[in-house]
Structures are given as structure tokens and as C-alpha cells.
Amino acid sequence: MAESRASKAYASSPCMAHELDPAYLDPPEQAAGVMRWRRAMRAELRGARSTLGVAARQDLERALSEHLHTLIETRFDGARGQVLSTYWPIKGEPDLRPFMATLHRAGVTVALPVVEQKASPLTFRRWTPEAKMIRGDWNIPVPPPEAEKLTPDIMLAPVIGWTDEGYRLGYGGGYFDRTLAVCHPRPATIGIGLTQARLSTIYPQPHDIPLDLIVTEAGVMADRGAH
Template structure:
């Protein structure tokens, strides 16, 4: 099922962009497109993604949700996170334990003390209570029509999802992240994608 919201109209579509299929170059181009979203356009898109996330959570009944701290222009869903907590949803943030290890997830509530990890990304300050999420939100640099994700190239989410195949992975992206590329054998298809234009959870 695909649900779309026409309320957000882009000033310019990236569907016609000349994007190469080389992942390194494609990643750089997509990051450039994301960085170009500024001001009211970005704010409106983040607000719309947040609304769709709240709708998805209400429909799924997810009680423990792994979210993300936005970096490098990723959609900022702080307002939606606060509303999820008000609903009684337990949030968690990913923790990087090592360069070639899967992520773990630490319980988190907006406003609690934070500390930077080895990459400078804020994570809950020690002591950390680790938990197993019911679903994982994953920010996407790029996303294919088959819902394969293009990330930053570190493989941390790939290693994590390979171990947690029963845990739904929900992609989060601006709609201009839609693109096409050849999926690698280790790539895992996301269960759903949420953009400012709706929720794509088609079979």
C-alpha cells in the first residue's frame, strides 16, 4: 500500500537530475541535493515527515522505537519524537561500539544528558540502558524504488539489520533521495519508507 500526501510541493524536482549510478558519486550528488533544501521548504518537509511517522506508529502499535540524531542535513524529527514520548513510546538511539560491529540501542528521552560518541554524534550519557527495539528508523542518503537504502558507506546499519531481520526497518528521507542503483547482495529491503509525500509500504 502506498499513501501519499500532495500538500508539500517541491520548488524543483530531482527526478530529472543526471545522477550517475556509481555509488560514491551518487552519494555525493544526493547529499548535495539534500543540503540544498533550506528554510521553509526543509521545515515543511520535516513537519510532514513527522506527521507521517506519527501515523505510521499509531497504525503499527510500535512501543519501542529506535530513532536517530540528525546529522549532515538528515530530516529533523525532534517534534515528532516528543509526541511519541507523550504517547508512551520508548525511544532509543543507536550506539556505535566499534568500526566493524553492529549497532546497539540505548534508551533515550528527549532532554536527557547527552555526550558525543567517537564520531561526534550525541548519544545518551552513561550509564546507558540498552534495549531491543520493536522497529528501527533509518535515515537514507538514497532510496531505490525497491526500498533498498544507500547510506554513508560505513555498513553499520547493514550489519545491524543482518542480525535483526525480524525487526522492521523504516527508511526516513526527503523525497529527493529517491533514485536507482544496483543493490548489493548484503543489502536488506526496508519494510517501509516515510518521506514528506507519504508512507510507502507497498509489497
């Protein structure tokens, strides 16, 4: 006897959604199931991230920055002569602003992403420590409109969760995926997150684009170029 639709409905509270597999839903329901699962995982992983104390967070960010610096030096020739886009930290994301300042002092051109139009690819404006930042989308500080627009050669992307295949669980806005879909040539992409945020899958959808590398406080955790 075929399993009824009712039997496939969620039988547990949202906080238990990480135990449910959207792959078991009928095809028309899978996309909605994945969205529900991702919302629950974002809340769960952000909650875990928020429990870090100040000292633990500083140690984590220091270790992550050291691994990232080594990667940029060895894999990308220190980003010399290249544009490296990073991010301004929000909602407990690893704070790379000291790393950004170090890159700038070394002569690297640093950029930050800007949402200029909703549901569209990101643009990138040049950042320097002296830049007079303004409030952008989600009240995230961004360089002012007169800052030079740039095309990144290397793009850092904060991740809430990540997989060994390089897939990124973000905030759900889709901005990085839209941007990568129109970038030709595509920049090298590096996800920045926590080791504890490793996931077995994010149930990739057709619009999801895997990143090239994932870096955490434990080092390079995923490297698609190594396969």
C-alpha cells in the same frame, strides 16, 4: 571483437558518475564500480539536500513527521509497549527530534543507535528529553553509557537515497546492514528520506538488506509488505 577493458573505464568526471552503470563492468570490477557510483550519488544527493532553505526544510520535516505519526498509529498501534529506535540528525537529515519528544510523552520507549565498536552491529540506548547526551562516533550525540540498552521493535533509518524495493543508500559504513543481519527477530524497518532522493537502483550487493518501508514528506513511498 571483444570490448577492451580500457574502453570500459570512466570517461567522464565524477559528477557524471550517476550516468554510468556498474552492471556493464566485468564481474571482478563490479563491486569497485558500485562503490565509486555510490560515492558519487551520495555527494550528488547530499548536495541537493543542502540547497533546501530553512522554511522549505521545516515544511518538509513537518509533513514527514505527520506521515510517520499516521503510519506508526495505524500500522504499529502507536508503538505502545514497543521500543522504537530513531536517529539524531546530521548532515542535513530530516530532524525528527520533535517527533521523538511526542512519542516519549505518549509513553513510547525511544532509543538511539550507538557505535560501540567499529565495523560491528549497533547497540541501542534509551533516550529521553532529559538525557545528558555525549559525543559518540562521528561526534553524533548519543545517550550516556549508563542509559538502558534496548532491543528495538521498530527501527527508523535515515536514507540519503532510496529505491522502490526498499533499498537504502546510506553513508557507506554498513552499520544498519550489520545490525539487521544479526537481529532475531528482525525489527520493522522504516527508511526516512526525501522524495527527491528516489533512485531506480543502488545496485544491491549481497550485504544490502532492504527496509520494509520508506517514508518521505509525500507519505509512504515504498512498502514491501504491500507486495
